[in-house]
Amino acid sequence: MQGDPVALKAAIEAGRKASFFCANCHGETGISKTPEVPNLAGQNPAYLLEQIRKFGSGERQDAFMQGLIKVLKDEERVQMALFYAAQAAPPTKANAAQAARGKDLYAKLCARCHGELARGNDLYPRLAGQNAVYLQTSVARYRDGTGIRNNQLMAIATAPLKNDDIAAIAQYLTQMP
Ligand code: HEC
Numbered sequence: 001m002q003g004d005p006v007a008l009k010a011a012i013e014a015g016r017k018a019s020f021f022c023a024n025c026h027g028e029t030g031i032s033k034t035p036e037v038p039n040l041a042g043q044n045p046a047y048l049l050e051q052i053r054k055f056g057s058g059e060r061q062d063a064f065m066q067g068l069i070k071v072l073k074d075e076e077r078v079q080m081a082l083f084y085a086a087q088a089a090p091p092t093k094a095n096a097a098q099a100a101r102g103k104d105l106y107a108k109l110c111a112r113c114h115g116e117l118a119r120g121n122d123l124y125p126r127l128a129g130q131n132a133v134y135l136q137t138s139v140a141r142y143r144d145g146t147g148i149r150n151n152q153l154m155a156i157a158t159a160p161l162k163n164d165d166i167a168a169i170a171q172y173l174t175q176m177p
């Protein structure tokens, strides 16, 4: 569908309509209204679909999202993922000193998967412009083996990080365009 501009446009429009309820938390164009809720704008569509699948199977835990995802049809999931992926993801303000420290840590430990510009790709999520609070919580969950987020690559990548390091990386990422 992504190779067919007319079908893609129709799918994005259907996704926009289907996402009216999601907008309460994720914003009308995927820019979240609260720090704990992730932005979905500009996110890689394959990643979005995979997370929806993980909420559905319980591999990723969030009581509200798990309940909600069960009522979505397969077609709607794809349309919403394409809609959010097509939205622009603006950067946010950050603490400059922390961001400078976060930059080095990111280049050393994260860039090889998430990319130099943190925009992700077909395999890895975009992190640029994401909410700092959400980033911080998510990274700590992978590191701490809470079972809320499960991914072995992320568990290994985050193992050496102290809480201060995580905060610094989150400040760096949130101000990236
Ligand atoms: C009541 C608020 C709320 C509503 C409504 C809501 N979400 Fe969420 N969503 C969240 C929260 C909170 C998280 C983060 C959970 C966590 O901490 O891991 C989330 C996470 C996600 C993620 C994972 C994003 C990522 O970066 O990993 C996707 C995809 C998602 N939601 C899609 C949707 C869709 C599609 C809808 C509408 C059908 C929707 N959400 C409605 C609160 C909401």
Ligand code: HEC
Residues within 6 Å of the ligand: 038, 050, 106, 109, 110, 111, 112, 113, 114, 123, 124, 125, 126, 127, 135, 138, 139, 149, 150, 151, 153, 154, 157, 158, 161, 169
């Ligand atoms: C070996 C590849 C790899 C490395 C290195 C890596 N990641 Fe990831 N990252 C992933 C994968 C794969 C996912 C998706 C995991 C899932 O499905 O929960 C992910 C997910 C994430 C998420 C969740 C995004 C969202 O929208 O919820 C954050 C945040 C993140 N990584 C931050 C980092 C940081 C910070 C580092 C460096 C300390 C890092 N990653 C290093 C592969 C990697």
